Amino acid sequence: MTTQLARPVTTRASDPTVRVENVSKRFNIHKDKSLKERLVNLRRSRTHAEQFWALRDISFELESGHTLGLIGRNGSGKSTLLKVIGGILTPNQGYVERRGRLAALLELGAGFHGDLTGRENVYLNASILGLSRRQTDQYFDRIVDFSGIEEFIDTQVKFYSSGMYVRLAFAVAIHVDPEILLVDEVLAVGDEPFQRKCMERIKQFQRDGRTIVFVTHGLDQIRELCDRVILLEHGKMVLDGTPVDALRAFRDRYSSEPVAEEQHGTRVVEVISTRVTDGAGRPKDRFDPGEALAIEIEVTAHRPTDDWVAGVAILNHLDLLVYGTNTKILGVDLGRLDGRRLVRFAIPELPLVEGQYFLTVAVHPGSGPEYHRLDRTVGFKVYSASGEAGVVHLDPTVELDEAR
């Protein structure tokens, strides 16, 4: 792989590449699109013309070579802000300044026409994104190569599978060679190898010193790619800081909201309550990596039974199973259950990275249908002082030695 810098960007690092100054954007919500609707609603429309501020007084400067992530819940104004920066929407107040060529990956294949062939669409889409015909000629083979759909390049794109469609679109978009790249939720396309390729490409952009602004719901991507994050809520800027701070603030605001609880089971044995404690019995919901933690499950039997197993699973914010076990796996015979009992799973050291975690607990017989199961019933958070990535907190030490 010959990785050569496409074009060293020589702007001084302190110069802003994007400046957003007091930007506010107001939307009118009215759905009257025909004359009839307008006439019918004429009297009401004045009073009913609902307005809301999609963005309110947003100001920031983004220096060259940085990667900014915009996060927030649906409707918080992230995509609107991206469109204002991209020039697709004009703000009602304030303005945006920027320098250099911009490419927006707002929606892959927005410029594709189903009746045209892949080749024709590559040329059309490339020119929409700002490449000249000569440049497209130059990049064409690389674009097709990246997309991996050589055989179908002269087929009309309406016959493409959605994966092929998006891959070709992405391949065009990343060859546009911009100084500023706007990315809106497009990294989650294609199969896994293709996603890795896309991610690699974005990182290449970063190494080239280009400025990236991107919107995503994938908090992992934020942690992996951004060096600065802005958290939006109802169109206002709530926080502008490091990914660690922003993700923490985001989780504090939203993830600890009541979890949708799902219960299943025959209810011969029932879980009454689940608690997370510090191991000494005191309830606790924030931990450092390496701290002790205990999961306490209180159960009751509606008729006495010898055949029961208690299980617990730890899931992260993506619903990824981080750890799961039960008393049977652990080789513990719980004996006869008659009335209430408290089962405690004690974990001496919690080897998890920063994040929000949820517990799923269950009681069931050795085999057969479950007695009772509660999905994502309680949550706890882990705050880490180090900005580590991944799932497991390993706390390695580093030594430097002579090479052998």
Next chain:
Amino acid sequence: MSTVTSGPPGHASFNAEVEPLQRVNAPRSFWGGFGATVREVVQYRELLGQLVRKELKVKYKDSVLGFLWTLIRPLLQLLVYSLAIGVFLGSSKTIHSFGIYLFTGLLAWTLFTDIIGGCTGSIVGNAGLVKKVYFPRELFPLSVVGAAIVNFGLQFIVLLGAFAVTGQWPALSQLALVPLALLVLVVFGTALGLVLAAANVYLRDVQYLVEVGLLLWFWLTPIVYDWTKVKQNLAIERGWAAAYQTYLANPMTNVVLAFQRALWEAGKGTPFYYGGNLAGRLAVLLVVCLVLLWLAQRVFARAQGNFAQEL
């Protein structure tokens, strides 16, 4: 994985100096904004070319006869009007070479309807792009105009064929009227198309109004009948001179009359051959239409800031 190993040629200057910060969608004055937009459209000419190509390719894709429909449609119209008006109403007895007379008018009219009809739906039809990517929104209506002109060129070949068959080649003396009339038509159509394209975003009824409006307009233009009937019935018999002058002020009337004078050789010397100062009239119209185009672009520019949220 492939990597970009060389920068695009257009960006060599980026290394040399730091580009200044530029305001995005900088407000433009009402008077000065036209020039800035024209410069921007020129910058994007390559994309305009691609969009025109797309319009042409997509139009008759997947139809068996494909591009031939561009020629078949006006020929069928010609057949219908020749039969109904030429034979049944008897116009072909008084108007010589009625087929060529009809076709010259239909040629101009088809170009006009292609521009107006296409422009009206151009922004709404490209909603996906308007909402996602920035480039001058004028490119959408302009690409329709470009495609319509290409179609016009093809249909003109049919007319040339008719000249060859009948041997009635037009005289060179009046031929200069064709480009002038064409210019008036395109400028006028573009101006109207820009306004209608923007209006249709806010009020979808516009596209239906345009359909009806074009039908009315067709019959207010001397394409399938001749202008002497209008003069006879309005100005002479009823004495409505003002109404007759209004009728003549219609830009399309002037364009069609110019086409007929330049290309309908058999009409020379007959009463149906409009004798007024067409060149002068067209020149005045061109100036008026250019002002209209400027005004239309300003209206379009005002409206386009909200396209993305209205669609």
